[in-house]
Amino acid sequence: MQIRHIVKMNSRLSFKDSAKPIQRFMEMRAQKYQIEIAFCSEFPDKNSLKISGIYLFSDMINPFSDYDEILNVLKQYSAFDWTRLQVEGLVPGTGFVDIFKTGGEADLPKTYYSGQQARFNLQINIFKYKRLKVFLRLLGKIKDLHTYSVEQFASKLESKEIFELVISYGEDIEIEYFDHCPVCRCKNVQKLYQQDSQPFLGFITKNSSFYTRCLQCEVIYLNPCPKREDIPRIYDEFDRQDFAASLNFPYDEKSQRGNFLEKLKLPEKSKSLDMGGGIGKFSQFLKKKYPAWDVTHSDFEIKQYPELEKMGIQTRALDFTSSSIGDSQFDLITMWEVIEHIHPERLEFVFQNIARALVRGGMFVFSTPNFDSSLCKALDFYSACPPFHTFVFSETWLTHYFSKHADFEISKIGYCSDFLDDLGGWMKYGQQTSPSISLRGMSEFVSVLSENSKIDKELMADSVEGTEIIYCLKRK
């Protein structure tokens, strides 16, 4: 029976004209398998399909169709009369939204449980802009990629050359391997592997490790890691586009990060500096809440933000990993989800730099993913951001480190959870991408639970220690 593949275009792929090379790739791939392929902006009505046969429907963000597995499944179902077939458990990015057969007896859809994702734990869909970038680089690098089976692609991704390209985020940058913990220098370390989920940049199988854990101080660090001078190159337009598409806004009156500051009893006319502040959302929140404050927003590269300046917020370009922040100037320095991005060689310098810039008794407040939290480990959430996250810290590590620090004393600890704030979204993701029937079932269960009962997020963040910890240090 003739098989036709109908692909729905995806507006995300209009970014930087990415649809063209991907469409070309999908056409060549279908041709290799002798499958007719067509692209459309909306799926046609199934009743309007005039030519009889089997139709595969998919979205263009799933570009690497697993035709081998589908042909195998169709063979098994050829003994039955069916009209709709769903295949669960394919590697994300290789699957179909629907499989339809004309002329069959109308029936409930049948479901096949594929074991493909369980074999690889891989994700090659291009829903994230970071993944789109990596996939485009791989298309350029592996010329005959359209002829590969999923198994061959997975094995290619595990080769040293391609793994290093992926973990470099498709950039031509230098990376280095640490043979010891970059913080405490201990050589007794263990590699961690992602069994159940996948980093945002995708294209890494469960057999490649990119985080290592020190057995002595227990910090988790990116290994291999981009060379320090190359780190700015990974913050590119694809990365920024992921931020622009995200609706997450964790700084307002009701947010745990926003609330936390109230507990600190800062002076009425505080001078504050936010570092790594992106587009300045936190500084806007601060100025609105404390109009009398002298608020400065900073990030590595900054063009003047007229809208921030109009609100009375100062803006400053600041590379705190190499230049001085200042001397005894600030009552408060904040860094939300930033310290995990610092290159290991600069970590202690950055803490000293911050200490110098604070007045005596001034506060340094930051948040970062907390590996001690159970939720942080769920669906491998802690390892979602290589190569951007060079570290994964934990409450235990931070407390151990700062309880002996020359410049700081630990003042207050709080918790928040970007995972809980979007629990439904994360569970839907688990339902669609997890390697096992069991974890997909568990994700669906928690998703239903969260829809049907009100979850006290603050209480949950405190009792499971939050996926992120909010840490406040006081300048001695």
Ligand SMILES: [Zn+2]
């Ligand atoms: Zn260590």
